[in-house]
Amino acid sequence: MSPQTTPITDTPQDIDLVGRLIAPDGSRLPHPELDRHVADVDAAQLRDLHRDMVVLRRIDAEGFALQRQGQLGLWAPCQGQEAAQIGTARSLAPQDFVFPSYRETGVIYARGAEPADFVRTWRGEEGAAYDPDRLRCAPMQIIIGAQSLHAVGYAMGIQRDGTDEVSVAYFGDGATSQGDVSEAMVFASSYAAPVVFVCQNNHWAISEPVAVQSRYPIAGRAPAFGIPSMRVDGNDVLACLAAMRWALDHARSGKGPVFIEAVTYRMGPHTTADDPTRYRDPAELEAWRTRDPIARLEAFLMARGELDEAQIDAARSDADQAARAMRAACIGLVTRKPLAVFDGVYAEPHTGIERERDAYAAYLRSFDEEA
Template identity: 55%
Template sequence: MLRSLEQLDDLTSTVTAPDALLQLLPPDGNRVAHPDLDPWVADIDGAALAALYDDLSVIRRLDVEATALQRQGELGLWPPLLGQEAAQVGSARALRRDDFVFTSYRENGVAYCRGVAIAELMPVWRGTALSGWNPYDVGMATPAVIIGAQTLHATGYALGCAIDGADSVAVAYFGDGATSQGDVAEAMVYAASFHVPVIFFCQNNHWAISEPVGLQATRPIADRAPAYGIPSLRVDGNDVLAVMAVMRIALDRARTGGGPTFIEAVTYRMGPHTTSDDPGRYVDPVERAEWAAKDPIDRLERHLDSLGLLTDELRESVKRSADGAAAELRRACLALPEPEALTVFDNVYAEPHSGLERQKREYSAYLSMFEGGAS
């Protein structure tokens, strides 16, 4: 097992080439050995692989259904995660219940793995609530739309864990575009300085909206972290096993006093930035096709097949899970009640706030000018 900073540095040094990635499950599905990673997924047997296959398939089906709902006018917006399922599932399934997650708006797969109810994914995107779930019920904050801000939140939470003497870990999920934000730099400086148990998990999906990652990162993003004093790992983000392994390494290091770790999961955003975006205007179809051949679900299917585990029964079971989840998502979305206008002022501050009360009175007076009033 890798426990010391020196051992982690040795592993990091093997993947410094721009195209080098830690990997256990290549696109052809044939498992490759890695002496440093293998021990961390030695418990992943056939049943566990089937469960990961179910996770990946359900999350993709939910994503496709939500995108369809937006196209049909039932959601105001949706941030697709198509192609990034393995990065989210592999990392989230490595966590304990007492760990705490801080994400951006695209980590619906992480939310699913953390136990967020499918119905709770919908309100914020349908515009019927400011949020969707109680963070303390699932160990996951609601999504941060301000790019990179969640890295500060995670670092602060991790410092609290350290002060309390707990071995819980905080994880910040963010994209490659966020690494150009000052908040991320500040969080990493603080995390390194105070040696806090936080993991910076960057999903490098190659696009910051329409800007390719090469415009803001001439070197692998993982190369930045060591300059802050934080060891980093660069992993194939479409390989659910390798992602799980490096996440477990980082978690173990944080729990045993090793401090922060930076993980760059290299993947690809196969869809739009959000449903208001048109990637056809800037994505090279040849590049997209190349990444489609590295699909995270396809490679796990091939691996299961090579083990003789991809049975008709498993396929049917996974299809039922995915279709059932999609149906539940649609039902939950369409059943959301229209909120009363003045509830927009609820849950903005924890305590009464005079400025907010004044705005509420003024808005109520404005609404009273129309038929139906402030209902």
């Protein structure tokens, strides 16, 4: 699919020009490239995707609340991006390996995260994240765009091992302005690595609008590296599912890397340390509310008699249960003693570590003396 090559702005009308299967009003739209990749998707599968998005939104809201209540140091909200994350992640095969940024809560949820896995990093507890091997997902990356290089390196390892895997890198529109992403695409293209780049263009890199970062659609950059790209409506979960299936088929069949730009919108702040009211027009936010990914799928299914209020209530009940489990896991985490940070650094005793331990112990004692 050829990427758009006309200048863009930062208005919701931009996504009228991308691949879409379900319109904001819930009507079904034909698409010659995307349709064939979701021909097998039935109402039951769509209800599962709806439930996933409802649960994810509730988990995200609970994470925000936990941070505000002092239980987490930080939280990176993903409200509004549920379709982009769930649609792409639910397309993955069990053996595929994901390299996420700090905002991909929905991706780790889809990969089987346990309640504590959502909060351990943001609480700063031992273990820092989750078991990457169990989830087939690297720890969330804070350094903007760095995971794109990790994903390509892993994909080159897949080539040498001869396994049936695909490596996937998730990042935002702001990351595409980092050199790491360009370097990753150079290596991926040069070595035909089986990697999928998923850019969630949520229109804001902290306070920087995408129109300032790029005058043309981000998907248009990939072909310059020899990488085919597709630009899809990131608030349409069915289109995201189809695009990711297309990309995975391409990469898994030995044809090399692929790039997806999922055009969506970050409804909340960049993180809980951000105040978007200082840089974002409230009218823009309201315009994007009309394109809500969950409401869109509900309208589509309800118009066909495939979803009713009882099923929606059941999804919300599941979401509340997930949030309660996450909260309990967060509050139940046991923080190690401060000096334990020096344990296990070396297999044998080390004088340098001992000096640092003693210095830190003295620093901690100074607070007791002040009291």
